[in-house]
Amino acid sequence: MRTHYCGLVDETLIGQTITLAGWTDVARNLGGVCFVDLRDHEGIVQVTVEPGSPGSTNAEVFAVAASLGYEDVLQVEGVVRARQAVNEKIPTGKVEVIATRITVLSKAAPLPFHAHENPGEETRLRYRYLDLRRPEMQRMQRTRIRLVQALRRHLDADGFQDIETPILTKATPEGARDFLVPARMHAGEFYALPQSPQLFKQILMVAGFDRYYQIARCFRDEALRADRQLEFTQLDMEFAFVRERDVQDYVEAMVRAVFREVVDVDLDAQFPRMTWAEAMRRYGSDKPDLRIGLELVDVADLVKDSGFAVFSAAAGDPDGRVAALRIPGGASLSRKQIDEYAAHAAKYGAKGLAYIKIDEAGAVSSPIAKFFDEAAFAALIAHVGAGNGDIVFFGAGGYNKVSDFMGALRLKAGKDFGLVQDGWKPLWVTDFPMFEWDEEAQRYVALHHPFTAPAVDDIADLRANARTAVSRGYDMVLNGNEIGGGSIRIHRPEMQSAVFELLGIGEEEARAKFGFLLDALNYGAPPHGGIAFGIDRIAALMAGTESIRDVIPFPKTTTAQCLMTGAPSPIPDGQLAEVHVQVRAESKS
Structure with missing residues (x-):
């Protein structure tokens, strides 16, 4: 035509x-x-x-x-x-x-919006076919397409094998909720949609395929936001007979090559590396945005003897933290704006936010000054490097919680004060904790997933030092976004059983959920490791948008709906009966 x-x-x-x-x-x-x-x-x-x-x-x-x-x-x-x-x-x-x-x-009917307009997101998603016609959306979708094409070319040329793994699989909930699918031919039983191909790709290594990849569709029933969807796409990779650096060096070179090909960007010749502990200490985040030069400063030793109970209590707690964040030029903030910063920190768990404000003439105002003698207060200001025109925010409490809300504060301040540098700042974050303690469940949970290998090979050592154990996990971070996460996997069945035990998964439960994996590990599993990259996140970064919904052709809203098709929708009773399912009325109590 x-x-x-x-x-x-x-x-x-x-x-x-x-x-x-x-x-x-x-x-x-x-x-x-x-x-x-x-x-x-x-x-x-x-x-x-x-x-x-x-x-x-x-x-x-x-x-x-x-x-x-x-x-x-x-x-x-x-x-x-x-x-x-x-x-x-x-x-x-x-x-x-x-x-x-x-x-x-x-002929086209009268339009709800024109191709060169940018209406509200609800309208865009309801008429997604019209939204996708817009030149800007065409550009972003084609960026994603070029990304996937470049990845496939790179991996195919290096001998990786593109292998599909099942979409209908076994429910093994260890993290987000599974999406469940009723099995018509097995009354009362269910398949689950995969949260990732993790166990299948490990079994492929046991099967001797050596280098695997897949552009995989994954599903997680969790709350949505700008960088999350119920269904998403990842580049899934696994390598046999590797250590951490083998995986990292290969995929780092791959990412550099793909960015150069797709968006003509030259990333660092060698990505810097930082341990999880250092990232949390300096930036309050395990995915720090290095384009922002602001850093957190620990001040517990300087405030432990102050009269301010919030500070002294956290400073005296082995699991506590008192951290400061100096914002150059922050003295311009009004009291209302300071309250807005406190409200922002509260979203991440802060119960309050102390501050010291130094105006351009050097006059100091602070609600905590009265709790310090003059010399101690001056030493505190000097330690954080504050000068005229600055404001310093302080957070106190449990180490991880303080790191979280002060890290969020750092990001907000960097954007508000124009401190985000142009360009691209990649980073490897390594040496993650093996476990974290869940106060509500009163048990350990895996920081990455239960199949990540610990840094120690000795099971007795792991059991004795579970609280401080370090894993062989690693994340690739770019401009404050985790774009890839992986680890060396557990390849010995006795170590996998020990990790399950530490996670509160008993032998019977482990057999029921993961028996097929434990069996496979018994038949000669090679040391192996891998990584998965978020295609949606990388495409969004390349396209210059903050929302992955812009690079997904048919995304869900933040309320988990498809406005174009009307999904999810009710199913007739007859169709439900075929799969042995009955819908109960929602409780109003």
Whole structure:
């Protein structure tokens, strides 16, 4: 139906007759001439229609052009001509197509929004097919497509084997909730949609496939936000006979090559490395944004003898922390703005936020000054490096909680005060804790997942020092986003059983949930490790958007709905009966 794409018409085609197909982006009837901007996925070209004499072919074409509306679908035949009024804003701006025939293939109803508008997200998602026509959305989707193509080329060339793993699998909830699928042929039993291909890819290593990858669809029934969806895509990888550095060096080179190919960005020749403990101490985050130069400063030793009970209690607690964050120029904050910072910190667990404010003349104001003698207060200010025009915020409490809310405060301050540098800052975060203690459940939970190997090989050592045990996990971070996470896996069944035991998973439960894995490890499992990269997050970074919904063709809303299709939706009782399911009325108590 066409010989050329609209956005690729150029001066080499002048004098040629071509056929185009696309959507009416804009139609302008100026009386003596009609201009139609015709758009397809490659771009826009101007189609010019001259009226001609009554009854002529040109007059018929002009009549069609004059009747066009937004988003009508056309086939246009015409001759390429040099354009007198050049439009430097578009690649086709030096040429136009003089129409000799226009066929309307489909008429569009009145639009809820135009392709060059940016309506609210609810409207965009309800009419996603129109939203995806917008040039900006086309650009972002094609960035994602190029990303996946580049990854596949890189991995295929290096001998990785693209192997599909099951979508209908066994429910093994260890983290987010599973999506469950009733099994029609097995009454009362269910499949689960995979949260990741983790166990299957480990079993592929046991099976001797050595290097595996998959562009995998994964599903997690969890709360949504800008960087999370119920269903998402990851690049899943696994290597046999490797140590941490083998995996890291390979995928680091891969990421550098892909960024260069897809978005012409040169990342660091070698990504810096930082332990989890250092990242939390300096930045209050295990995915620090290194474009922001602000750092947290521990001040427990300077405040432990103060009269401020909140500080002294946290300073005296082995699991406590008192941290300070100096914001250059922060003295400009009003009391209302300071309260807004406190409210922001409260979202991450802060019960309060102390501060010291030093104006441009050097005058100090602080609600905590009265709890310190003059020398101790001066020493505190000097230790955090505060000077005229600065504000210093303080957080006190449990170590992880203080790190969380002070880290969130650091990000907010960096954005509010224009302290986010341009460019790309990759980072490896390593040596994660093996476990963290869940106060509510009164048991350890795995910080990565239960199949991550500990740094120690001795089971007795692991049991004796579970609280401080370090794992062989690692994350790749870019501009404050975790884009990939992985680890060396447990390959010995006795170590896997010991980890399950420390996580409160008894032998009977372990056999019921993970017996197939334990059996596989018994038959000669090689040392192995891997990593998974979030395709959606990387594509969003490459496309320059903060929301992964912009790079997913058909995403869910933050309320887990598809506004376009109306999913989720009720299912008729007869269909539910076929899969042995009955819906109970929601309790109103």
